[in-house]
Amino acid sequence: MGEAKRKTYAAAFKAKVALEAIRGVKTVNEIGQEHGVHPVQVGQWKKEILEHAG
Structure with missing residues (x-):
C-alpha cells in the first residue's frame, strides 16, 4: 500500500x-x-489573503 499524496494547487488557482x-x-x-x-x-x-493584504 503506497502513501497517499496530498493534492497541490497552483498559487494562481488559490488566489482565484x-x-x-x-x-x-x-x-x-x-x-x-x-x-x-x-x-x-x-x-x-x-x-491567508486577508492577513497578508493588511
Whole structure:
C-alpha cells in the first residue's frame, strides 16, 4: 500500500478561489463545490489573503 499524496494547487488557482470567497457573492460551500476544493480549504486561503493584504 503506497502513501497517499496530498493534492497541490497552483498559487494562481488559490488566489482565484480565495478572491471569489472574499467578494462574497457565493458561499464558501458553493465555491468549494464548483472548484472541487473542500470549503475549509477555501476559508483558509481566504484568511491567508486577508492577513497578508493588511
